[in-house]
Amino acid sequence: xxxxxxxxxxxxxxxxxxxxxxxxxxxxxxxxxxxxxxxxxxxxxxxxxxxxxxxxxxxxxxxxxxxxxxxxxxxxxxxxxxxxxxxxxxxxxxxxxxxxxxxxxxxxxxxxxxxxxxxxxxxxxxxxxxxxxxxxxxxxxxxxxxxxxxxxxxxxxxxxxxxxxxxxxxxxxxxxxxxxxxxxxxxxxxxxxxxxxxxxxxxxxxxxxxxxxxxxxxxxxxxxxxxxxxxxxxxxxxxxxxxxxxxxxxxxxxxxxxxxxxxxxxxxxxxxxxxxxxxxxxxxxxxxxxxxxxxxxxxxxxxxxxxxxxxxxxxxxxxxxxxxxxxxxxxxxxxxxxxxxxxxxxxxxxxxxxxxxxxxxxxxxxxxxxxxxxxx
Amino acid sequence: xxxxxxxxxxxxxxxxxxxxxxxxxxxxxxxxxxxxxxxxxxxxxxxxxxxxxxxxxxxxxxxxxxxxxxxxxxxxxxxxxxxxxxxxxxxxxxxxxxxxxxxxxxxxxxxxxxxxxxxxxxxxxxxxxxxxxxxxxxxxxxxxxxxxxxxxxxxxxxxxxxxxxxxxxxxxxxxxxxxxxxxxxxxxxxxxxxxxxxxxxxxxxxxxx
Numbered sequence: 325x326x327x328x329x330x331x332x333x334x335x336x337x338x339x340x341x342x343x344x345x346x347x348x349x350x351x352x353x354x355x356x357x358x359x360x361x362x363x364x365x366x367x368x369x370x371x372x373x374x375x376x377x378x379x380x381x382x383x384x385x386x387x388x389x390x391x392x393x394x395x396x397x398x399x400x401x402x403x404x405x406x407x408x409x410x411x412x413x414x415x416x417x418x419x420x421x422x423x424x425x426x427x428x429x430x431x432x433x434x435x436x437x438x439x440x441x442x443x444x445x446x447x448x449x450x451x452x453x454x455x456x457x458x459x460x461x462x463x464x465x466x467x468x469x470x471x472x473x474x475x476x477x478x479x480x481x482x483x484x485x486x487x488x489x490x491x492x493x494x495x496x497x498x499x500x501x502x503x504x505x506x507x508x509x510x511x512x513x514x515x516x517x518x519x520x521x522x523x524x525x526x527x528x529x530x531x532x533x534x535x536x537x538x539x540x541x542x543x544x545x546x547x548x549x550x551x552x553x554x555x556x557x558x559x560x561x562x563x564x565x566x567x568x569x570x571x572x573x574x575x576x577x578x579x580x581x582x583x584x585x586x587x588x589x590x591x592x593x594x595x596x597x598x599x600x601x602x603x604x605x606x607x608x609x610x611x612x613x614x615x616x617x618x619x620x621x622x623x624x625x626x627x628x629x630x631x632x633x634x635x636x637x638x639x640x641x642x643x644x645x646x647x648x649x650x651x652x653x654x655x656x657x658x659x660x661x662x663x664x665x666x667x668x669x670x671x672x673x674x675x676x677x678x679x680x681x682x683x684x685x686x687x688x689x690x691x692x693x694x695x696x697x698x699x700x
Numbered sequence: 701x702x703x704x705x706x707x708x709x710x711x712x713x714x715x716x717x718x719x720x721x722x723x724x725x726x727x728x729x730x731x732x733x734x735x736x737x738x739x740x741x742x743x744x745x746x747x748x749x750x751x752x753x754x755x756x757x758x759x760x761x762x763x764x765x766x767x768x769x770x771x772x773x774x775x776x777x778x779x780x781x782x783x784x785x786x787x788x789x790x791x792x793x794x795x796x797x798x799x800x801x802x803x804x805x806x807x808x809x810x811x812x813x814x815x816x817x818x819x820x821x822x823x824x825x826x827x828x829x830x831x832x833x834x835x836x837x838x839x840x841x842x843x844x845x846x847x848x849x850x851x852x853x854x855x856x857x858x859x860x861x862x863x864x865x866x867x868x869x870x871x872x873x874x875x876x877x878x879x880x881x882x883x884x885x886x887x888x889x890x891x892x893x894x895x896x897x898x899x900x901x902x903x904x905x906x907x908x909x
Contacts, residue, residue: 458903478906508892509903516900528763539893546895589760598765
């Protein structure tokens with residue numbers, strides 16, 4: 325099982341000091357957090373994509389490319405990549421490039437994005453969200469799997485004789501997860517392709533997550549990729565820990581109460597009951613997290629959100645220490661002991677290469693001029 | 701004999717509340733009208749005052765907590781709905797509107813609904829027609845033609861209800877019973893997690909949705 329963290333890249337005032345970090349500070353902080361994640365033994369770092377303040381991460385592959393160079397084992401992912409408003413051609417190119425730079429330590433999580441104005445900014449209509457996700461992803465898959473693509477669709481200008489470069493590393497496209505909080509159609513899409521399904525697991529009650537995951541598993545089996553319990557499931561989660569659980573509650577309360585998404589609504593205690601949010605000791609986090617498999621089944625990836633709502637870098641790094649030293653080693657051992665042998669791990673580049681029968685160079689040597697790229 | 705479920709939403713804030721009083725009168729009349737048409741009725745009442753904080757939380761978090769979820773399911777799963785609001789500032793109360801704001805947009809499509817309202821003066825009576833009915837039209841509910849408004853003086857007649865109000869209640873209840881009995885027993889809301897009717901291949905071809 326993979327453990328990691330995901331960030332939305334928000335730049336939020338620290339409610340205890342009133343100070344808002346600069347973009348420069350927050351960007352450097354996220355780089356530090358990612359490297360620390362590897363140091364403490366986590367497996368995955370996933371970065372969000374946004375195109376408006378208070379977020380900085382408009383260019384995830386730039387950031388992930390830097391992190392790739394500074395790390396050696398960390399799996400780099402996204403949370404999420406906007407499959408609706410990005411050009412699928414650019415996604416194919418950017419993430420194949422990142423895959424080469426990171427020696428294959430790359431996967432993606434597709435999402436539609438929930439910021440209404442982003443759609444018109446990128447020339448799209450939010451009411452087409454599902455259709456965009458379906459058409460764009462179908463094209464993205466072809467761009468990674470076919471050397472030369474002729475394509476015509478509803479939302480993008482047609483392609484004639486197009487080759488997306490670089491070709492995927494070793495001829496194997498990155499593994500893809502599909503993230504959706506509420507839309508069964510996206511779980512259906514993940515099931516159809518045999519891709520992974522990730523539930524945010526932060527903003528809604530576990531009963532809802534369970535319904536989405538069960539639907540995805542059932543449809544995964546329907547499409548013949550394996551039995552329902554072999555489907556590839558990832559969950560988010562939100563934790564804040566101190567050795568003494570009351571210290572954790574007191575410290576995080578002002579951040580919770582003022583959090584941009586759910587602040588000024590239910591109390592910390594109510595939200596902790598209604599959603600998977602866990603504030604307390606490392607032991608409490610272990611116990612709650614182990615409970616996720618009771619309703620999600622044996623799953624492959626657990627990502628925690630730990631760096632949002634204005635929490636200072638120092639605090640986030642302390643959370644990573646607790647995760648790496650006390651929580652994840654126990655979870656890893658317990659989850660692995662519980663998981664039946666026929667339930668697979670999350671695919672990695674190495675496993676996908678093995679499934680494909682070995683690495684193959686997929687370079688397309690086109691008959692083109694080596695300076696201008698013009699076909700002769 | 702068919703058993704129909706009737707959900708009653710009351711937006712009254714005081715206790716006792718004239719809004720609840722009207723809701724109860726409408727409910728009793730509807731149960732009677734359904735019985736005379738050969739149907740039994742199960743009544744489930746949702747007092748919005750009990751969900752005031754739940755509704756505010758839902759606005760902030762985007763999901764209903766368990767108590768509110770139960771109330772929402774009661775309303776969306778019923779065969780018919782009686783919805784009664786106090787009139788505040790020439791329209792439905794904010795609490796009443798919030799409850800219908802947090803429903804899924806298709807949750808009341810085709811639902812038979814009887815509208816009622818109360819206020820401190822009869823001069824607010826047309827708020828039912830210019831504010832409350834359009835809300836339910838937007839939600840594509842099937843509102844019955846008679847909406848019932850009660851002002852303080854309407855509670856002064858024999859049996860505690862003015863004759864004209866009693867007549868309107870009976871007429872509205874009959875209209876609701878007619879619509880409810882004309883439909884198959886509970887078309888429960890579509891399960892979003894049922895196997896999709898549109899295949900993914902159709903979506904891919906752009907022929908779905």
